[in-house]
Amino acid sequence: xxxxxxxxxxxxxxxxxxxxxxxxxxxxxxxxxxxxxxxxxxxxxxxxxxxxxxxxxxxxxxxxxxxxxxxxxxxxxxxxxxxxxxxxxxxxxxxxxxxxxxxxxxxxxxxxxxxxxxxxxxxxxxxxxxxxxxxxxxxxxxxxxxxxxxxxxxxxxxxxxxxxxxxxxxxxxxxxxxxxxxxxxxxxxxxxxxxxxxxxxxxxxxxxxxxxxxxxxxxxxxxxxxxxxxxxxxxxxxxxxxxxxxxxxxxxxxxxxxxxxxxxxxxxxxxxxxxxxxxxxxxxxxxxxxxxxxxxxxxxxxxxxxxxxxxxxxxxxxxxxxxxxxxxxxxxxxxxxxxxxxxxxxxxxxxxxxxxxxxxxxxxxxxxxxxxxxxxxxxxxxxxxxxx
Numbered sequence: 001x002x003x004x005x006x007x008x009x010x011x012x013x014x015x016x017x018x019x020x021x022x023x024x025x026x027x028x029x030x031x032x033x034x035x036x037x038x039x040x041x042x043x044x045x046x047x048x049x050x051x052x053x054x055x056x057x058x059x060x061x062x063x064x065x066x067x068x069x070x071x072x073x074x075x076x077x078x079x080x081x082x083x084x085x086x087x088x089x090x091x092x093x094x095x096x097x098x099x100x101x102x103x104x105x106x107x108x109x110x111x112x113x114x115x116x117x118x119x120x121x122x123x124x125x126x127x128x129x130x131x132x133x134x135x136x137x138x139x140x141x142x143x144x145x146x147x148x149x150x151x152x153x154x155x156x157x158x159x160x161x162x163x164x165x166x167x168x169x170x171x172x173x174x175x176x177x178x179x180x181x182x183x184x185x186x187x188x189x190x191x192x193x194x195x196x197x198x199x200x201x202x203x204x205x206x207x208x209x210x211x212x213x214x215x216x217x218x219x220x221x222x223x224x225x226x227x228x229x230x231x232x233x234x235x236x237x238x239x240x241x242x243x244x245x246x247x248x249x250x251x252x253x254x255x256x257x258x259x260x261x262x263x264x265x266x267x268x269x270x271x272x273x274x275x276x277x278x279x280x281x282x283x284x285x286x287x288x289x290x291x292x293x294x295x296x297x298x299x300x301x302x303x304x305x306x307x308x309x310x311x312x313x314x315x316x317x318x319x320x321x322x323x324x325x326x327x328x329x330x331x332x333x334x335x336x337x338x339x340x341x342x343x344x345x346x347x348x349x350x351x352x353x354x355x356x357x358x359x360x361x362x363x364x365x366x367x368x369x370x371x372x373x374x375x376x377x378x379x380x381x382x383x384x385x386x387x388x
Contacts, residue, residue, distance in 0.1 A: 004137050004159065005112040008053040008129065009101055011089070012041055012119050014065040015072070027203040036206065037119070038072075039213040039330060044119045045076045046300065050256075051129035052293055055083040055109070059101045063088035075328035079302050081289040095166035103161050113137050114158050115144070121154035122209050123197040126296065132157040132194065141192035143184050145177065148199040152176040155194065162189060217335035219255045219384070220322060220349070221299075223266035225341035225362050226377060227288070232363070235270035237280065239287045247378035251339075252297035254381050258388040260336075261329060264302040265321040265348070272307025281306070301325060317347030322354070337387070339380065343368045356387065 013020050015038045017030035025033035048056060056077065060069050066086065077084045090100035098116060105114050113136035117124060124146075132144040136159045143165065144157030151174030156165070164183045169176055184191045200206050206213075221227050224236060229243045236242050255262050264285075270276045285302050292298040303321040305313045314320040326333050338349030341360040346368045349357040359370035360377055372383055 002111045004133075005055065005109050006053045006133050007055045007057060007105055007109060007112045007114045008048050008051070009057045009059055009105060009114060009116045010044065010048060010119065011059045011097075011101070011116065012069075013037075013061050014069050015041070016065075021201075023201050024203060024206055028206075036213060040122065040200065041073075041119045042076060042330065043122055043212060044117070044124060045073070046261075047124050047126060048117075048129070049076070049080050049298065049300075050296055051126045051133075052296060053082055053115075053129075055085060056080065057101070057105060058084065058086045059089050059097075060086060061089040061097075075301050075325075079285065079289055079299060081286065081293045081298055094171045095169050098156070099161070099163050099166040102158060103163075106161050112159070116156045116158075117154060118199075120199040120201065121146075121148065121197050122200065122212050124154060128155065128194055128197075132192070135192045140190075142189040143191045144194065145180060145184075145191060146194040147177045147196045149196055150174060150199055150201065151178070152199060153180065154197050154199055156180075157192075162187060215330045215332035216259065216261050217355075217388075218261040218263055218300075218325070218329070218331045218333075218337075219251075219388070220263050220265050220325070220336065220338040220354070222338075222340035222342070222345045223264050223268075225364075226339050226360055227264060230341065230362055235268070235275055236284065237270060237276045239284050242284055242288065244288075244291065245377040247376070247380050249292065249295050249297055250381040251377070251384055252292065252299070253295070254384045255388065256297060258384075260388060261300045261331060262297075263325050263329070263331075264299050264304075265316075265325070265338075266302070266304050267307075267316055267344075268304045269307040269315075271304075272311070278306065278308070301329060316342075316344040317351055319348050319352035322348065322352040326352075340370075346370045358383065 015034045017034040020037040021033035089097045113133045115132050135141045136157050145153050146155030148154045164187050165180055169179050224230055252262050268281055271281055289298040305315055336354045337356045338354050339358045341362045342364045346357045356371040359373045361375050
């Protein structure tokens, strides 16, 4: 059969206080509800990335906030190894907006399995997304629906446009899922129904999932000598010189299982010294992420100090890269760890007041003690299982 492109279309709004999660705002206030919404979007995008789509299409509103939306979502998507596109939502009711989004995607990519999701369901996970894609790809079904407990749906999957599914539906009522099923049956479309999940709209639903929206802990990784084998005195200037350390994939899997984000904080002064271009560095990181994505463990973000005049970060041991990550990816630094192979890494972790530091002993001199010291990266998964 044809290899289908896996596309995930995410409907979201700019988190303007007073314009999002208005029912939550009755209890949390406008800015409190907007902050919850921001966290929900980040959480859903994390799950979306883990499922490994070929393309994420961000279908946003309002149209005039495109620049601000791209800036807000940048940390979540800039290191995603697939394609990311942005499209403003169409005018009209929800049905019209959903139908138009689906049609536009199929015009560009006719052979694709398209999943459309919102950002209200925190129970969406890699498994539910991959189950939906597989069913569409194997032609087991024409339509996939994920019913929400409130009578709507948290996911729709299609492998061709079916306008009837969006026509004459009582949107924002408890009849949405049932009416959509009836439209599919009337068009003789086979429909796979996933398990029921909760959309978060009310304060009671929010309280149920509040824990998932707390700041996430993170494991920060130095790059050369930790993520990849140390290049010695020089720099890794091209992807052919980049060799993943044994044990790093398992370390990332362990961190993910424990609910930790994973972020690279690296000094790449070779860019500032003009030994490589910013594009060369991006190419190395893009390939790293693509390789790791095969094991569903790509890093959540990568921060590089390049030593160029326009670099917004400071050199280690200054914790500027860690602080930037904490702000952009809501991270709880007091529960986070750093893994490095040099004094400046350990000092950076200390300066950021992280919970702990782990040193990989290499050829670099040691004058600052880490909380734990290992002889090689392959010992790291075992230690992470113990300390995280």
